[in-house]
Amino acid sequence: MGCELCGKEELLFKAIVEGTLMQVCKNCGKFGKIFAAPVSQQNKKAQQKTEQVFDVVDDFAQKIKKAREKTGKTQKEFSMELNEKESLIAKLETGTAKPSIQLAQKLEKLLGIKLVEEQMEGTVEKRQKTGVLTIGDIIKTK
Numbered sequence: 001m002g003c004e005l006c007g008k009e010e011l012l013f014k015a016i017v018e019g020t021l022m023q024v025c026k027n028c029g030k031f032g033k034i035f036a037a038p039v040s041q042q043n044k045k046a047q048q049k050t051e052q053v054f055d056v057v058d059d060f061a062q063k064i065k066k067a068r069e070k071t072g073k074t075q076k077e078f079s080m081e082l083n084e085k086e087s088l089i090a091k092l093e094t095g096t097a098k099p100s101i102q103l104a105q106k107l108e109k110l111l112g113i114k115l116v117e118e119q120m121e122g123t124v125e126k127r128q129k130t131g132v133l134t135i136g137d138i139i140k141t142k
């Protein structure tokens with residue numbers, strides 16, 4: 001199947017051209033309003049994201065507290081080593097604040113614990129799908 005305007009066999013975009021939804025090539029897409037990238041490209045992006053999504057473990061608070069206590073350092077001493085505020089350490093250890101991935105990785109190195117984990121693929125895929133649902137629905141119903 002080629003471009004609906006010029007017939008070129010190319011990567012096709014969904015675009016609104018003069019009020020009509022069409023599949024057109026990149027060049028013809030300039031005449032209308034492209035609202036969805038080619039399907040093949042979307043899939044690639046989604047896959048890449050799936051591989052790169054990390055999250056901080058749920059029980060980070062206990063893990064940090066335990067590991068920090070093991071080192072024999074007070075929250076203050078530990079915060080200085082980490083170059084963060086003492087109040088932040090207290091919040092992390094009670095679970096009232098969640099560390100960023102960067103901070104969690106720093107904590108991992110300092111404490112020798114595991115705080116960052118790759119997210120389950122299923123969870124990520126669900127998130128991805130809800131993100132493009134509206135576009136997908138429009139295409140399907142047409």
Ligand SMILES: [Zn+2]
Pocket residue numbers: 003004005006007008024025026027028029
């Ligand atoms: Zn075309």
